[in-house]
Amino acid sequence: MKIKLKEFEEVLLDEERSSNTIDAYTCSVRIFFERYEKISKQNMLAFKKWQMEKWKPKTANNRIAAMNKYCEFIGKPECKVRGVKIHQNSVVENVISIEEYNKLLQELQEDGNEKGYWMIQYLAKTGARVSEFINLTKDALDKGYCEMWTKGKIRRIYIPEELINESRDFFNNSDSKLLFVNKNGKKYTAKGIASNIKRWAKKYGIRDEVAHPHAFRHLYAIEFLKRNSNIALLADLMGHSSVQTTSIYLRLSQQEQQKQLNEAMRW
Numbered sequence: 001m002k003i004k005l006k007e008f009e010e011v012l013l014d015e016e017r018s019s020n021t022i023d024a025y026t027c028s029v030r031i032f033f034e035r036y037e038k039i040s041k042q043n044m045l046a047f048k049k050w051q052m053e054k055w056k057p058k059t060a061n062n063r064i065a066a067m068n069k070y071c072e073f074i075g076k077p078e079c080k081v082r083g084v085k086i087h088q089n090s091v092v093e094n095v096i097s098i099e100e101y102n103k104l105l106q107e108l109q110e111d112g113n114e115k116g117y118w119m120i121q122y123l124a125k126t127g128a129r130v131s132e133f134i135n136l137t138k139d140a141l142d143k144g145y146c147e148m149w150t151k152g153k154i155r156r157i158y159i160p161e162e163l164i165n166e167s168r169d170f171f172n173n174s175d176s177k178l179l180f181v182n183k184n185g186k187k188y189t190a191k192g193i194a195s196n197i198k199r200w201a202k203k204y205g206i207r208d209e210v211a212h213p214h215a216f217r218h219l220y221a222i223e224f225l226k227r228n229s230n231i232a233l234l235a236d237l238m239g240h241s242s243v244q245t246t247s248i249y250l251r252l253s254q255q256e257q258q259k260q261l262n263e264a265m266r267w
Contacts, residue, residue, distance in 0.1 A: 018150070048064055057085075095210065096216060124219050130190045131150065197213060
C-alpha cells in the first residue's frame with residue numbers, strides 16, 4: 001500500500017492542527033508501516049497491542065489516535081480501534097515547592113547566573129508552556145502580554161507588571177527580539193530549556209522529579225489559587241479549554257494528602 005503522507009499532512013494542515021501534532025501523527029504512520037504492509041483491522045489491533053506493551057498509555061493513545069485519523073483519511077474507518085483507557089490522576093504531582101523555587105532562584109543569583117534567574121521567574125510567573133516560553137518576545141514587556149498561535153487557537157500569555165519592572169534592565173542589554181536566546185544568540189529549543197533546568201537542579205540539590213519546565217506551570221497555578229479562587233480566570237490564563245482541566249489544582253498532592261492524614265489520625 002502506498003503511504004500518502006504528504007496528502008495526509010495537507011489534510012491536517014487544513015484542519016489547523018499544530019505543527020507538533022502533525023509531526024507526531026505522520027511519525028506514527030511511519031512507525032506503523034515499518035512493521036505492517038497494509039491497513040487492516042487485524043494489523044491495527046496488533047499495532048495497538050504493540051504500542052500498549054512498549055509505551056506508556058498516553059503515548060500509545062496518541063499513536064492510536066493518529067492511525068485512526070489515517071484510517072479515516074484513506075477511506076477505511078472500519079479499521080479504526082478503540083483507544084487505551086487512561087486512569088486520570090485526581091491530584092497533580094511533580095510540582096516544585098515554593099521553598100525549592102526560592103532556593104533555585106537564590107542559588108542562581110549567588111552564582112551570577114542572571115539569565116537563568118530570570119528564565120525561572122518567567123516560567124513560574126507566566127504559566128507558559130515551554131513551547132510558548134521559548135517564543136516570548138521582548139515587545140511583551142511594553143504590552144504586558146504576548147500573543148501566539150498554540151494548540152489550535154490564539155493564546156494570550158500575560159506577564160505580571162512587577163516582573164516586567166524588575167527584569168527590564170536585564171533585557172535592555174540584549175538586541176534579540178526574543179526574551180531569551182541561547183549562548184549562540186539563537187532561539188532555545190524545548191529540550192534546551194529542560195536540559196538547563198535539569199543541570200541547575202542537580203547542582204543546587206533540587207529534586208530530580210520536579211526538574212522540568214512544566215513543574216513551574218504547576219507552581220503558577222497552585223500559587224495563583226492560594227491568592228485568588230477564581231478557577232475560571234485561571235483556566236483562561238493557562239489556556240485550558242475546560243475548567244475541569246484546571247480544577248485538578250484545587251486538590252492536594254499525594255504528599256500533602258498523606259501529611260494531613262497523618263496529622264488527623266493522631267488519636
